[in-house]
Amino acid sequence: MMALRDNGPLLEVEGLTQKYGHQIGCEDVHFSLYPGEVLGIVGESGSGKSTLLRCASGLMQPTAGTVRFDTRVDGLQDIYALSEAERRMLMRTDWGIIFQNARDGLRMNVSAGANVGERLMAVGERHYGSIRDVSSEWLEKVEMDLGRMDDLPRTFSGGMQQRLQIARNLVTKPRLVFMDEPTSGLDVSVQARLLDLVRGLVRQLGIACIIVTHDLGVVRLLSDRLMVMRRGRVVEQGLTDQVLDDPQHAYTQLLVSSILPV
Amino acid sequence: MSMTQEAQPWQAPEHDKPVEQVEGYNFAYLDEQTKRMIRRAILKGVAIPGYQVPFGSREMPLPYGWGTGGMQVTAAVIGENDTLKVIDQGADDTTNAVNIRRFFAKTAGVATTEKTSDASLIQTRHRIPEKPLTDDQILIYQVPIPEPLRWVEPRETETRKMHALEEYGVMHVSLYESIARFGRITTAYNYPVQVNGRYIMAPSPIPKFDNPKMHQMAALQLFGAGREKRIYAVPPYTDVKSLDFEDHPFTIQSWEENCALCGADDSYLDEVITDDAGGKMYVCSDSDYCAERREAGHVGDQGEPQTPAQKGAAE
Numbered sequence: 001m002m003a004l005r006d007n008g009p010l011l012e013v014e015g016l017t018q019k020y021g022h023q024i025g026c027e028d029v030h031f032s033l034y035p036g037e038v039l040g041i042v043g044e045s046g047s048g049k050s051t052l053l054r055c056a057s058g059l060m061q062p063t064a065g066t067v068r069f070d071t072r073v074d075g076l077q078d079i080y081a082l083s084e085a086e087r088r089m090l091m092r093t094d095w096g097i098i099f100q101n102a103r104d105g106l107r108m109n110v111s112a113g114a115n116v117g118e119r120l121m122a123v124g125e126r127h128y129g130s131i132r133d134v135s136s137e138w139l140e141k142v143e144m145d146l147g148r149m150d151d152l153p154r155t156f157s158g159g160m161q162q163r164l165q166i167a168r169n170l171v172t173k174p175r176l177v178f179m180d181e182p183t184s185g186l187d188v189s190v191q192a193r194l195l196d197l198v199r200g201l202v203r204q205l206g207i208a209c210i211i212v213t214h215d216l217g218v219v220r221l222l223s224d225r226l227m228v229m230r231r232g233r234v235v236e237q238g239l240t241d242q243v244l245d246d247p248q249h250a251y252t253q254l255l256v257s258s259i260l261p262v
Numbered sequence: 263m264s265m266t267q268e269a270q271p272w273q274a275p276e277h278d279k280p281v282e283q284v285e286g287y288n289f290a291y292l293d294e295q296t297k298r299m300i301r302r303a304i305l306k307g308v309a310i311p312g313y314q315v316p317f318g319s320r321e322m323p324l325p326y327g328w329g330t331g332g333m334q335v336t337a338a339v340i341g342e343n344d345t346l347k348v349i350d351q352g353a354d355d356t357t358n359a360v361n362i363r364r365f366f367a368k369t370a371g372v373a374t375t376e377k378t379s380d381a382s383l384i385q386t387r388h389r390i391p392e393k394p395l396t397d398d399q400i401l402i403y404q405v406p407i408p409e410p411l412r413w414v415e416p417r418e419t420e421t422r423k424m425h426a427l428e429e430y431g432v433m434h435v436s437l438y439e440s441i442a443r444f445g446r447i448t449t450a451y452n453y454p455v456q457v458n459g460r461y462i463m464a465p466s467p468i469p470k471f472d473n474p475k476m477h478q479m480a481a482l483q484l485f486g487a488g489r490e491k492r493i494y495a496v497p498p499y500t501d502v503k504s505l506d507f508e509d510h511p512f513t514i515q516s517w518e519e520n521c522a523l524c525g526a527d528d529s530y531l532d533e534v535i536t537d538d539a540g541g542k543m544y545v546c547s548d549s550d551y552c553a554e555r556r557e558a559g560h561v562g563d564q565g566e567p568q569t570p571a572q573k574g575a576a577e
């Protein structure tokens with residue numbers, strides 16, 4: 001399903017630049033993301049893709065440029081012009097962030113159910129039974145065993161921890177989810193099942209997604225559009241199939257032909 | 263002066279005899295500049311109910327954990343006309359309570375008392391008196407760990423931000439965990455509260471039984487944490503709400519028994535082992551409250567009648 005574009009962009013990134021001293025993290029990045037659209041960002045390590053994700057997701061203020069999000073109440077807003085309280089509220093309600101390392105995205109000292117329920121409690125849900133019901137629903141949606149709802153995340157496998165992160169983020173029905181190498185470090189078969197799950201959920205729920213990865217297989221499966229980054233700059237972007245099947249930039253051609261270790 | 267003197271045997275509550283102030287110490291031990299600094303922190307705390315104000319905690323002639331935070335607050339607010347009561351676990355006669363009371367009797371020359379109603383200042387560890395306090399009294403809590411968010415977030419910078427942005431979802435996460443594991447909220451002491459609809463506050467390790475007394479209390483409530491260098495406050499007549507869920511509302515401890523000595527059915531009871539065979543009885547933890555009730559003629563199952571009228575009636 002292609003994203004509907006009648007309503008304008010959900011996220012608009014313009015001139016995004018992040019410098020670390022004289023070093024460039026990413027430079028002059030522009031893109032728009034529409035509701036329900038999945039954007040893949042690929043590149044080698046050091047290409048600036050992770051810096052871009054951090055800046056676009058509200059985790060790190062860029063040196064220059066703007067990140068505007070279509071807020072439910074006030075329309076397109078520069079997220080770094082919001083107060084910190086507003087930005088953090090946005091990040092835990094209308095956004096989700098799935099980290100590569102589950103430890104960065106989960107509370108390891110509380111149960112799976114509490115991990116999923118936390119966002120509900122953060123926005124004021126005060127009925128234990130309802131929190132429990134909604135958490136159960138989400139654990140089922142990410143195909144986790146409900147019998148393990150009260151277990152601590154550290155007792156779960158890597159793949160299950162990622163599923164738990166997904167449930168924890170999706171419980172407030174965010175419109176935008178950022179994923180940073182969500183399947184890296186997992187066994188190939190576990191990866192495949194997780195990718196299937198993610199694909200099903202984002203399509204079913206119409207969530208817009210930005211996925212940063214070094215794995216072209218991941219973006220081939222999940223993303224509508226693709227951005228290829230090198231040395232902090234976007235060298236090519238377009239529809240995923242187009243970019244992968246008919247790469248125009250010499251660097252993309254190298255990537256696709258797997259000559260470069262990505 | 264020595265803080266290691268033996269506790270005096272407990273006697274029926276009455277005014278302690280005023281002790282002559284010891285020479286060579288500043289009034290209430292701390293120098294005036296330090297007291298002013300602490301008072302400024304207190305005033306800020308009163309202005310922002312439940313907000314933890316950092317202060318330059320001083321050394322007191324007692325180790326941390328013995329109430330040095332509470333003592334510094336007491337030293338900063340006490341005046342020569344004050345009457346001081348000190349409670350430790352509800353009792354006035356523990357070594358800690360006796361030492362603190364004697365400390366201020368010697369360094370400030372103030373009168374001390376074991377009677378709640380006679381005190382203008384009450385420094386406490388672990389209890390709030392059963393008898394409702396009045397608006398001419400100040401209750402000063404000794405606090406070991408002032409930060410209610412510490413269990414989930416070890417970084418001070420982050421907990422300060424969570425307070426500033428009112429990001430308190432994690433407090434309910436801890437209550438959720440308790441219900442998920444045990445079927446109910448098991449937190450019995452230091453049960454977290456929200457003050458004036460804003461700051462989440464640790465009430466210090468009082469039993470949750472005492473939490474409702476904090477709500478709309480007529481007396482000013484001050485909290486001092488010496489080791490952690492924090493002061494906070496609840497002004498008189500302020501809302502203090504214990505956190506809970508709609509379907510798991512906050513409840514206080516209750517007992518099937520009444521106090522064995524005074525028969526009270528509305529006070530916090532301690533279990534007391536009476537013999538080697540496992541015999542036990544329940545008595546008021548607030549020793550002044552219990553004594554006052556017995557003086558007034560109330561008798562529990564195992565209590566001795568105290569007034570001639572009662573004695574006569576029992577025979």
Ligand SMILES: [Zn+2]
Nearest residue numbers: 521524546552
């Ligand atoms: Zn009693």
